[in-house]
Amino acid sequence: MKLYYSPGTIASASALALEEARLPWEPVRVDFEAEEQRQEPYLSLNPKGRVPVLVTTDGTFSETGAILEYIAARAPEAGLTPADPVALTRMRAAMYYFASTMHPNHAHKRRGHRWSDDPAAWVSMAAKVPDTMTDCAAYVEEHLLGDPFLLGDRLCVADCYLYTISTWLAGDGVDLDALPRLRAFQQAMAARPSVARVTELGMIAR
Numbered sequence: 641m642k643l644y645y646s647p648g649t650i651a652s653a654s655a656l657a658l659e660e661a662r663l664p665w666e667p668v669r670v671d672f673e674a675e676e677q678r679q680e681p682y683l684s685l686n687p688k689g690r691v692p693v694l695v696t697t698d699g700t701f702s703e704t705g706a707i708l709e710y711i712a713a714r715a716p717e718a719g720l721t722p723a724d725p726v727a728l729t730r731m732r733a734a735m736y737y738f739a740s741t742m743h744p745n746h747a748h749k750r751r752g753h754r755w756s757d758d759p760a761a762w763v764s765m766a767a768k769v770p771d772t773m774t775d776c777a778a779y780v781e782e783h784l785l786g787d788p789f790l791l792g793d794r795l796c797v798a799d800c801y802l803y804t805i806s807t808w809l810a811g812d813g814v815d816l817d818a819l820p821r822l823r824a825f826q827q828a829m830a831a832r833p834s835v836a837r838v839t840e841l842g843m844i845a846r
């Protein structure tokens with residue numbers, strides 16, 4: 641499998657899951673400076689012009705939540721999604737929240753041009769990010785996180801998603817010292833070989 645990524649982006653969540661699943665994969669860097677994501681040949685892989693993309697023998701996939709569940713399904717022995725339907729629903733609820741709310745809030749820092757053509761509005765949107773991301777992180781802390789992972793002591797693919805997003809928080813102006821569960825989660829994740837490997841590959845923001 642080939643994972644198309646750019647450093648510091650949500651693509652590292654899929655890399656973490658691939659490592660946790662112990663599946664063979666290869667990273668392919670997309671150069672954001674050169675805007676490769678908005679040009680061919682990349683647009684043929686993902687017409688949305690975003691990373692990640694996972695190229696597999698089953699097809700080419702985008703959208704982090706979908707890719708994460710695909711990876712889990714390809715490696716059932718790794719147990720990266722819960723069998724229990726209630727736990728599975730909680731896992732998906734966390735991933736939908738990350739995709740629909742937390743990641744877009746983060747994107748308001750540098751990608752305001754998606755929502756407005758007015759440069760003054762971009763500044764205003766960026767200024768709001770510490771507030772919106774602090775609210776999101778507090779929601780994760782109080783309502784989503786178990787101990788130490790989202791579903792308790794067993795890691796699932798949504799933890800890979802959350803770990804990547806959590807590496808953005810300090811830069812988004814969130815005070816992590818006020819969030820002890822999130823800190824403990826980050827420490828538990830940082831102890832895993834998957835995080836060491838993906839960090840070594842230069843995919844995770846430090």
Ligand SMILES: N[C@@H](CCC(=O)N[C@@H](CS)C(=O)NCC(=O)O)C(=O)O
Nearest residue numbers: 649650689690691692703704705739
């Ligand atoms: N909903 C997509 C979002 C992907 C996304 O927005 N990726 C960002 C990086 S974090 C990107 O590729 N941005 C490139 C751009 O905006 O030009 C997912 O969850 O995979």
